[in-house]
Amino acid sequence: MSGPAPADAAEVLAELRQWIAASWDPELSLARWRAMLADSGWACPAWPREWCGRSLSPGLALAVTGELAAAGVPGPPEGVGPALAAPAILEHGADDLKRRLVRPTITGEVTWCQLFSEPGAGSDLAGLATRAERDGDGWLVTGQKVWSTGAATADFGLLLARTDPGVPKHRGITCFVLPIRQSGIEVRPLRQMNGHASFNEVFLDGARIPPGNVIGDPNDGWGVALAILAHERRLAALPAAAPAGAAGRAWREATAERIAAAEPHKWYPQRAGRPDLVIERARAAGKAGDPMVRQEIARLMTMVWAARWTAARAAAARAAGRPPGPEGSLGKLASSTIARQSARVHAMISGASGMLTGPQSPLNGTIAEILVSVPAISIAGGTDEIQRTIIGERILGLPKEPDVSRDVPFREVPTGGT
Numbered sequence: 144m145s146g147p148a149p150a151d152a153a154e155v156l157a158e159l160r161q162w163i164a165a166s167w168d169p170e171l172s173l174a175r176w177r178a179m180l181a182d183s184g185w186a187c188p189a190w191p192r193e194w195c196g197r198s199l200s201p202g203l204a205l206a207v208t209g210e211l212a213a214a215g216v217p218g219p220p221e222g223v224g225p226a227l228a229a230p231a232i233l234e235h236g237a238d239d240l241k242r243r244l245v246r247p248t249i250t251g252e253v254t255w256c257q258l259f260s261e262p263g264a265g266s267d268l269a270g271l272a273t274r275a276e277r278d279g280d281g282w283l284v285t286g287q288k289v290w291s292t293g294a295a296t297a298d299f300g301l302l303l304a305r306t307d308p309g310v311p312k313h314r315g316i317t318c319f320v321l322p323i324r325q326s327g328i329e330v331r332p333l334r335q336m337n338g339h340a341s342f343n344e345v346f347l348d349g350a351r352i353p354p355g356n357v358i359g360d361p362n363d364g365w366g367v368a369l370a371i372l373a374h375e376r377r378l379a380a381l382p383a384a385a386p387a388g389a390a391g392r393a394w395r396e397a398t399a400e401r402i403a404a405a406e407p408h409k410w411y412p413q414r415a416g417r418p419d420l421v422i423e424r425a426r427a428a429g430k431a432g433d434p435m436v437r438q439e440i441a442r443l444m445t446m447v448w449a450a451r452w453t454a455a456r457a458a459a460a461r462a463a464g465r466p467p468g469p470e471g472s473l474g475k476l477a478s479s480t481i482a483r484q485s486a487r488v489h490a491m492i493s494g495a496s497g498m499l500t501g502p503q504s505p506l507n508g509t510i511a512e513i514l515v516s517v518p519a520i521s522i523a524g525g526t527d528e529i530q531r532t533i534i535g536e537r538i539l540g541l542p543k544e545p546d547v548s549r550d551v552p553f554r555e556v557p558t559g560g561t
């Protein structure tokens with residue numbers, strides 16, 4: 144992205160307020176409003192002018208986002224498209240790809256999913272086996288992806304596929320834009336132990352990738368993937384809720400979009416362990432005076448506050464212009480530790496009744512949903528062990544983890560079946 148143009152914060156925010164006063168009409172369609180945000184550059188203020196932005200510094204861009212929220216107008220959409228796909232295309236894609244996909248992603252006209260993980264390649268993502276082969280100017284993809292959140296409804300997939308098995312595993316991978324709705328692709332939802340079906344298996348059998356849909360260069364996709372993963376560790380799960388008193392067509396449509404976008408993520412608050420419910424639950428269950436419960440609540444709250452301050456430090460670093468880096472792993476690991484401690488405290492408070500669902504159960508089944516959803520947070524977006532390895536290697540400077548498959552051609556790496 145191009146460097147920030149020096150701009151005075153007060154002037155920029157005054158210009159934004161003036162623009163909102165002249166442009167916002169609650170009866171606009173959400174699509175029309177989002178198009179206006181994109182074309183005025185207020186949608187993604189840190190991005191270049193021609194790509195829905197204004198080349199503002201990251202700190203000023205945050206202030207613009209805050210001002211849009213304070214003005215009570217809907218912002219651009221959230222999710223894999225705006226948070227992962229559009230930045231990857233901006234940073235690594237050709238101009239033609241930017242022209243075709245950045246604006247429709249930012250206006251919400253097209254939606255995305257991430258097609259990285261495979262049955263045999265999760266933590267060891269560079270070991271992925273889905274292959275893409277040249278077909279004229281385009282490519283044909285064959286293989287299987289799994290845990291693909293939102294693939295059942297997405298228009299495009301951010302796909303990693305192997306394009307050269309003759310070189311070591313990190314070097315023969317390409318990052319593609321895959322149109323999902325086509326005959327070579329079958330998407331099958333997976334049911335989880337908490338009853339929801341957020342993820343999918345995606346079977347690719349000669350799926351077509353049109354010419355020009357490579358992000359970066361062929362066989363150079365690993366660097367693109369690492370940049371995407373760094374963005375992912377701070378991905379917001381849901382668009383912002385409508386403010387109190389919001390009315391009109393644009394907000395009605397934004398709320399409907401939020402409900403649809405929330406469908407795969409309905410249980411996400413529970414997977415974070417719901418530390419916010421712990422004190423109220425201890426009081427309601429008559430356990431607030433129990434010294435063991437109090438001790439564990441205090442331990443939990445200490446972790447919550449330490450993580451909040453660490454996140455605030457990371458946000459300040461981003462506002463000062465630092466790209467997302469390995470410190471995202473600290474936040475990711477902290478959220479897993481907090482979720483597990485919170486689930487433990489909920490279990491101490493509720494006892495066996497915490498396993499029940501239905502109207503008579505604690506908080507109408509919410510405690511049970513917490514207990515079966517918390518394991519996911521230690522896995523999604525990179526497991527706890529992998530975050531510890533990143534922290535060890537990139538923050539603490541420890542020696543790199545040995546990997547015997549790192550330097551041999553991918554096709555010579557032994558697999559489970561051979």
Ligand SMILES: Cc1cc2nc3c(=O)[nH]c(=O)nc-3n(C[C@H](O)[C@H](O)[C@H](O)COP(=O)(O)OP(=O)(O)OC[C@H]3O[C@@H](n4cnc5c(N)ncnc54)[C@H](O)[C@@H]3O)c2cc1C
Nearest residue numbers: 257258259260265266290291292519522523524525526528
């Ligand atoms: C809620 C959720 C949403 C997800 N959404 C998506 C999505 O949209 N798109 C997508 O592509 N993927 C998605 N995933 C998949 C996720 O990225 C993978 O599950 C994750 O990377 C782990 O891979 P795996 O499941 O293959 O486990 P494995 O890699 O097989 O790991 C199994 C166990 O071994 C440990 N382990 C593995 N390697 C090491 C090592 N080197 N050192 C120490 N321990 C190790 C792991 O920590 C783990 O405990 C999602 C997963 C979840 C739970």
